[in-house]
Amino acid sequence: MALALLPPQEVETAFYNIRASENNKVKQELRQLFLYFENQWLTNTPVEMWNVHGCEQRTNNTCEVDAQSERQTSIYSPPFYSSPTGYKMRVRLYLNGYGNARRTHMSLFFVLMQSEYDVILKFPFNYKVTFCLYDQTPAQRHIIDSFRPDIKSNSFQRPRSEMNIASGIPKFCPLSVIQQEDNVYVRDDTMFIKIRVNFDDMPKTLLPYALCLNPGLPLHVRQEMVEKEAKRRKKAG
Known part of the structure; x- marks a missing residue:
């Protein structure tokens, strides 16, 4: 009214x-x-892409610190989950190597983190972890390496503090590869590292194919492509 x-x-x-x-x-x-x-979407995929910025500066700073104090510096990725109620994890990167690999290789380690869902999850953690350093050119000559957890190690038991001790691949990639001028793995002072936890027990022979798929495609599309490729190879074999 x-x-x-x-x-x-x-x-x-x-x-x-x-x-x-x-x-x-x-x-x-x-x-x-x-x-x-x-x-x-971000928490429901066992694949995480990590873009590491400032590689040149970080490498130079690390070398200076190492020379002065022998301390080995590292970078942590943002945490991510295997699923909305899954494992919490992150990656630890030593650009100038760790331990026996120091100053010769880049080292990559996997870190289990404490989460609110640990009580319902299965431990020890026993899934293969794959790291992939992206070739940022169409050639796609990615550097790929995997490891299986040592289930007797404390690194893969249920976390009792914020983070477990990191475990992984000390000699992931020779420093000579990523430090040479105009290399294909560091462009615009940035490298891309993909982490894949193999919950689906993907055959080793399919991993390079799966990791070379366009990361911009939705996960379900990439999964379908991998399944089709697996069937094609089975028929061809």
């Missing part, structure tokens, strides 16, 4: 304001829904 008594122009303005307010509310709800599903 109150609106009916307003001049037509004010009624139109009031209606427009109400509609604009509702549109903003809908947009906000859609944005929140998008962020929710985006987060579910």
Whole structure:
């Protein structure tokens, strides 16, 4: 009744304001829904792509620190989950190597982290972990290496503190490969490292194919492509 008594122009303005307010509310709800599903996507894949920035500066700084104090510095990836209620993990990178590999190789290690879901998960952690250093050219000569957890090691038991002791591949890649000028693994001072936890027991022969697929494709599309490739190879064999 109150609106009916307003001049037509004010009624139109009031209606427009109400509609604009509702549109903003809908947009906000859609944005929140998008962020929710985006987060579910990120936590529901056992594959994590890590872009490491400032490689040249980090390498130089690490060399200076090493020369002065013999301390071995490292970089941690952001934490990620194997699924929304799965294992929490991260990667530890020594750009100038660790232990016996120091100053000769780049070292990559896998770290199990404590999470709120550990009580319902299976331990010791016993899934093969694969690291892939991306060749950033169409040649796709990625450097790929894997390891299986030592289930007797404390590194793969249920975490009792924030992080377990890192375990992995000390001699992942020779420093001569990533430190040479115009190498294909460090471009614009950035390298890309993919981490894949092999929950599906993918055959070793299929790993290079799977890791060379376009990372921009949705996970389910890449999984379908791997399955088709596996069937093709089986028929051909």
